[in-house]
Amino acid sequence: MQRRNQKMILGLVLIILLPLIGFWAMVHFSKRDLNMPGYYFDRVDSTRTPQGWVYDTMYYRLNEIHFINQLRHVVTLRDLQGKVVLISFYCFSCQDDSGYHWLKPMKMVQDAFHKNDSALLMLTISYNPRDDRVDIMKAVANQLQIDEDSWWFLTTDSAHVDQLNQMLFDMGINLPLEQLSDTTSWVLLDKHQYVRGFYDPADSSQLPICMNDIALLMLEKEKKK
Template structure:
């Protein structure tokens, strides 16, 4: 029991300190010394020009989206611009005895960045949009007492399910909607909607890594990709 308590204390210390370490590192080291999260290769596109073939390396990037959040607001790609975005997946109408276990892990992320919530936007997307309506999502948000300015629960309508499926492949999840679960990988996007990280929510050791990457992306300077 004592060893278990020690591990729990260490885990909470890491969760609190790692984001702060990211900010400290930015102050004390140059950008090239930071281990910034990388990009994820998608494909190589080719086009023929008068000078010959041109090849472009393409990275996973979020494209068009259409969602409705728990506040009944329509959410599109423009709402994400300029923010670091953390995406998770959930079935709000499929609750059992888990007590919102996976959502509580996301809430730990939000709590860690509550002083920088304007730079971080968290999205939890329903993989059961047929049954997950706004009222259900709002009830869960109220129960967890989340900050609804920086964490949106999202569903969509039948007309945009195909777009949601496309989003899953654009961001490197590469699974159809019906194969998602509460433990589907979290996806981290930078301020230009490029994928910069994947994290397994079932692996508690990846939570502080995710938080550290968020802190680094918040500090990343604007550049054209």
């Protein structure tokens, strides 16, 4: 009887510890073991030195931004620091008879990570900033009942449209603002604003891939100096 009780206790301990061991393993496994999302190559810069040519690989990375969100707050690059960022594109003032169809996948992402919302920031950028006023974006946010602490709708003024086009180029989206659409690829950035993924919102099979990549980037450890 005592031996049987010992086995039962051991079984209960294993049931409790296995999930903790699994989480510890995920946190401590290497980038290779976790199959972390890769970086996206932009170009190679070369510099001639007395010792010969030095080559520097450049990757797509978000640089300076300037937006206004639905809460009338100015959003700059500083607001993205230390967060995994998922970016989508939308026309808030366009007539939408489908119940905001192309925003619903983003809502699914937010709902999936609601317990980790401090680590994930979602940005939906207007590709029609001339007509997408703050009050229109706020109305859409209220209609969808989104968490406005972790999902911002963004527009900009005419003075920053050129900067927005530069931002698209920096992220590897080789389209001008006027050619974007609701189905323009989502862009995933890591905590240092490097591009780590592109996803087609029209392809439902890519949604779980996107969510998996978000989770992995949340676990990504800082590189040692």
